[in-house]
Amino acid sequence: MTGRTTVSRERAERATLVDVALAAQVSRQTVSNVLNNPGKVSPATAAKVRFEIDRLNFRPNLAARSLRQRKANALGIELNATGRHRLGNIQDSFLVELTVAAREQDAHIITFAVEDYLEPISEYERLLATQMVSGFVLTNTRHDDPRPAWLRAHEVPFVSFGQVWDDPAFTAWADVDGGSGIAQGVRHLVAQGYAPIGYLGWPPGSPVGDDRRSGWVSATTDLGIHDPALQEVPPQDLPAAAAAVRSLLERVGNGGAIVCASDTLAFIAFQVMRDQGQRPGTDIGLIGFDDTDFAQEFGLTSVQQPLAEIAQTLLTYLTGAESGAVAPSRGVLFDPAVIPRRSTDHRSTDRARPAHKPVTTDPAGSRTQDGDSS
Amino acid sequence: MTGRTTVSRERAERATLVDVALAAQVSRQTVSNVLNNPGKVSPATAAKVRFEIDRLNFRPNLAARSLRQRKANALGIELNATGRHRLGNIQDSFLVELTVAAREQDAHIITFAVEDYLEPISEYERLLATQMVSGFVLTNTRHDDPRPAWLRAHEVPFVSFGQVWDDPAFTAWADVDGGSGIAQGVRHLVAQGYAPIGYLGWPPGSPVGDDRRSGWVSATTDLGIHDPALQEVPPQDLPAAAAAVRSLLERVGNGGAIVCASDTLAFIAFQVMRDQGQRPGTDIGLIGFDDTDFAQEFGLTSVQQPLAEIAQTLLTYLTGAESGAVAPSRGVLFDPAVIPRRSTDHRSTDRARPAHKPVTTDPAGSRTQDGDSS
DNA sequence: GCGTTCGATTTGAACGTTCAACCTGAGTGG
DNA sequence: CCACTCAGGTTGAACGTTCAAATCGAACGC
Numbered sequence: 156m157t158g159r160t161t162v163s164r165e166r167a168e169r170a171t172l173v174d175v176a177l178a179a180q181v182s183r184q185t186v187s188n189v190l191n192n193p194g195k196v197s198p199a200t201a202a203k204v205r206f207e208i209d210r211l212n213f214r215p216n217l218a219a220r221s222l223r224q225r226k227a228n229a230l231g232i233e234l235n236a237t238g239r240h241r242l243g244n245i246q247d248s249f250l251v252e253l254t255v256a257a258r259e260q261d262a263h264i265i266t267f268a269v270e271d272y273l274e275p276i277s278e279y280e281r282l283l284a285t286q287m288v289s290g291f292v293l294t295n296t297r298h299d300d301p302r303p304a305w306l307r308a309h310e311v312p313f314v315s316f317g318q319v320w321d322d323p324a325f326t327a328w329a330d331v332d333g334g335s336g337i338a339q340g341v342r343h344l345v346a347q348g349y350a351p352i353g354y355l356g357w358p359p360g361s362p363v364g365d366d367r368r369s370g371w372v373s374a375t376t377d378l379g380i381h382d383p384a385l386q387e388v389p390p391q392d393l394p395a396a397a398a399a400v401r402s403l404l405e406r407v408g409n410g411g412a413i414v415c416a417s418d419t420l421a422f423i424a425f426q427v428m429r430d431q432g433q434r435p436g437t438d439i440g441l442i443g444f445d446d447t448d449f450a451q452e453f454g455l456t457s458v459q460q461p462l463a464e465i466a467q468t469l470l471t472y473l474t475g476a477e478s479g480a481v482a483p484s485r486g487v488l489f490d491p492a493v494i495p496r497r498s499t500d501h502r503s504t505d506r507a508r509p510a511h512k513p514v515t516t517d518p519a520g521s522r523t524q525d526g527d528s529s
Numbered sequence: 530m531t532g533r534t535t536v537s538r539e540r541a542e543r544a545t546l547v548d549v550a551l552a553a554q555v556s557r558q559t560v561s562n563v564l565n566n567p568g569k570v571s572p573a574t575a576a577k578v579r580f581e582i583d584r585l586n587f588r589p590n591l592a593a594r595s596l597r598q599r600k601a602n603a604l605g606i607e608l609n610a611t612g613r614h615r616l617g618n619i620q621d622s623f624l625v626e627l628t629v630a631a632r633e634q635d636a637h638i639i640t641f642a643v644e645d646y647l648e649p650i651s652e653y654e655r656l657l658a659t660q661m662v663s664g665f666v667l668t669n670t671r672h673d674d675p676r677p678a679w680l681r682a683h684e685v686p687f688v689s690f691g692q693v694w695d696d697p698a699f700t701a702w703a704d705v706d707g708g709s710g711i712a713q714g715v716r717h718l719v720a721q722g723y724a725p726i727g728y729l730g731w732p733p734g735s736p737v738g739d740d741r742r743s744g745w746v747s748a749t750t751d752l753g754i755h756d757p758a759l760q761e762v763p764p765q766d767l768p769a770a771a772a773a774v775r776s777l778l779e780r781v782g783n784g785g786a787i788v789c790a791s792d793t794l795a796f797i798a799f800q801v802m803r804d805q806g807q808r809p810g811t812d813i814g815l816i817g818f819d820d821t822d823f824a825q826e827f828g829l830t831s832v833q834q835p836l837a838e839i840a841q842t843l844l845t846y847l848t849g850a851e852s853g854a855v856a857p858s859r860g861v862l863f864d865p866a867v868i869p870r871r872s873t874d875h876r877s878t879d880r881a882r883p884a885h886k887p888v889t890t891d892p893a894g895s896r897t898q899d900g901d902s903s
Numbered sequence: 904g905c906g907t908t909c910g911a912t913t914t915g916a917a918c919g920t921t922c923a924a925c926c927t928g929a930g931t932g933g
Numbered sequence: 934c935c936a937c938t939c940a941g942g943t944t945g946a947a948c949g950t951t952c953a954a955a956t957c958g959a960a961c962g963c
Contacts, residue, residue: 184921214659216919222920222949223921229661250640254608255642263661267632268625285591286590393826545948558914559912571911571912
């Protein structure tokens with residue numbers, strides 16, 4: 156605006172490779188190599204260059220890099236815009252972990268949303284054609300999923316949170332070992348003294364649901380307490396679901412417990428129990444799956460998925476694909492962990508309260524660590 | 530693969546501007562103009578060019594555009610990675626709507642996550658310096674928010690979901706009229722025949738909380754049924770919160786109703802009521818705020834924010850900034866809507882169920898079935 | 904008839920980076 | 934001594950687009 160020194164270019168803009176090169180008295184390419192091929196440059200020059208990079212606060216322009224390399228440095232992830240959100244959507248937490256992991260690997264996450272079932276393909280085309288993304292992260296995979304096939308056919312890099320069922324050759328996926336999670340839940344309940352152990356799940360046919368049920372079957376069988384009658388698959392309709400759950404609760408009886416395929420199911424049970432004056436934990440044990448906000452808020456023991464680890468692993472497959480580190484020979488199953496809360500605690504503080512005011516939660520509720528027992 | 534016509538370049542790669550120009554027998558720039566300055570090109574040529582664009586399935590390379598224009602075509606949005614997620618995070622739904630709106634305006638949404646309170650600034654710097662984003666969408670604004678000031682100082686375009694309190698000059702924000710939403714809730718309850726109407730809110734001092742409370746005050750006052758005693762601010766500690774809610778429920782009494790500043794608060798009330806054998810809707814009306822998955826799942830009437838509209842409006846400010854359409858002279862408040870469900874329905878199906886527990890009008894008297902005197 | 908304006912289109916250059924090829928000098932082996 | 938390699942470094946060119954300026958006719962005003 157006012158006084159200006161006409162000597163040097165007086166723009167307040169960002170430093171470029173050339174600026175750094177000039178300052179460090181080396182060539183563009185050497186600066187570039189310091190960043191991308193550190194082995195190719197002598198320690199002395201590297202230090203000099205790095206000094207100037209810091210001093211000038213240089214950051215490579217990713218648009219330029221992307222243009223030259225013909226390759227974006229972002230990954231697309233689909234948010235399901237299909238109307239109603241699922242209860243305590245696990246996907247939201249995964250997105251956060253993915254974003255965190257992406258920063259560590261110098262990648263970025265770009266969201267896109269589709270309404271229709273087949274639409275993701277056209278969205279893939281758009282994002283790839285405009286060179287906004289170089290690959291994708293899939294979630295909610297299912298049988299007969301058209302996405303992996305398309306991506307493979309077009310040689311688009313991708314990874315999947317959830318097994319890719321239809322293509323055994325594709326191994327860049329990671330998933331949670333749901334069966335193991337449920338089995339851990341069963342063992343936890345038994346260790347706490349609950350018996351028998353019932354199961355509340357989804358209709359057979361879905362891979363995830365079948366997997367989780369198998370955990371209940373195998374764990375109870377191993378412990379010699381399996382009873383096929385102690386399971387229930389509540390229908391979609393909420394009142395009908397409540398009735399089904401009520402029936403299961405009766406069959407299990409006081410002192411027993413129920414493991415559920417999801418926190419949502421567990422919460423239906425939670426509600427039904429309270430309606431009947433039964434106290435979760437004290438009277439009947441209850442375990443959910445996913446460790447949603449719900450569970451944290453209301454003291455529901457739940458099976459927690461290691462989302463951060465999964466996100467990190469998946470991204471390594473994608474970003475490491477060039478650096479030689481490739482996907483493993485088979486998909487990876489991560490072992491979830493049971494997070495114990497009041498709903499599986501016989502000595503729940505509910506009992507300590509004056510009986511005329513059965514209380515929803517315990518004093519340690521807002522704190523994550525239980526600490527006082529053990 | 531095998532036979533090749535050496536005449537033309539036989540790469541199977543994407544068509545570029547030049548490819549289209551060659552095919553349509555015009556210059557690069559004309560093709561570019563067809564896309565970006567449709568007014569500058571004659572209808573005849575435009576048609577010819579568009580035909581070739583379709584035929585060759587041309588999509589502009591956004592990396593190249595971004596490089597030349599010195600401006601990214603994506604917006605950053607912060608996901609709060611700070612440990613525990615809030616219950617039924619409204620932000621997740623907003624992100625979906627934002628993503629949808631972005632596609633319509635040829636923008637993209639890039640997520641980033643920060644752990645620390647002040648860290649967003651450094652993340653802003655990184656994303657801007659690398660030219661990944663051209664601006665930001667803020668959420669969860671608060672008093673003494675350092676972000677708007679920094680962004681303004683650095684002339685970075687941004688919009689905000691939530692009023693920007695500290696800077697009256699900044700008007701590119703949109704928010705929900707919480708007071709109006711609560712007032713609508715009050716009127717809905719009264720229309721359904723509930724009285725009196727209590728309020729369950731947050732401690733005074735937060736702008737959002739004060740706004741919502743004021744809706745209750747004004748609506749009840751207008752209807753001549755205001756009673757300052759019928760409000761409660763439950764403490765963080767959950768058991769204490771439950772006690773406070775219980776007290777409020779007693780003061781309101783059967784036939785009355787409670788509007789809550791959030792679904793989370795409503796759900797605490799929901800739990801307490803069921804613990805006491807009261808049926809939401811049938812005995813006491815209950816309204817939440819945010820229309821989370823919770824509310825949908827459990828039949829809680831709730832105040833729904835018009836997130837899609839807000840997202841679209843905000844993006845218009847950002848993308849339209851160049852096309853002349855600027856932000857309004859003041860921030861915009863959107864009117865939310867009450868979504869009626871069972872919790873405000875006197876004739877709720879709950880009534881049809883056998884009342885397993887007697888309604889406890891006398892809290893000290895009846896007890897639940899545990900009956901043990903520890 | 905001639906300078907002027909204007910619409911429509913073209914051309915050269917540039918955005919900032921990395922690829923591919925090239926250069927240089929010192930060390931190596933015979 | 935010569936051919937060769939090799940580490941370290943440089944240079945021209947290119948990625949695909951848009952900006953800024955130039956070109957070209959045709960229409961216009963006087």
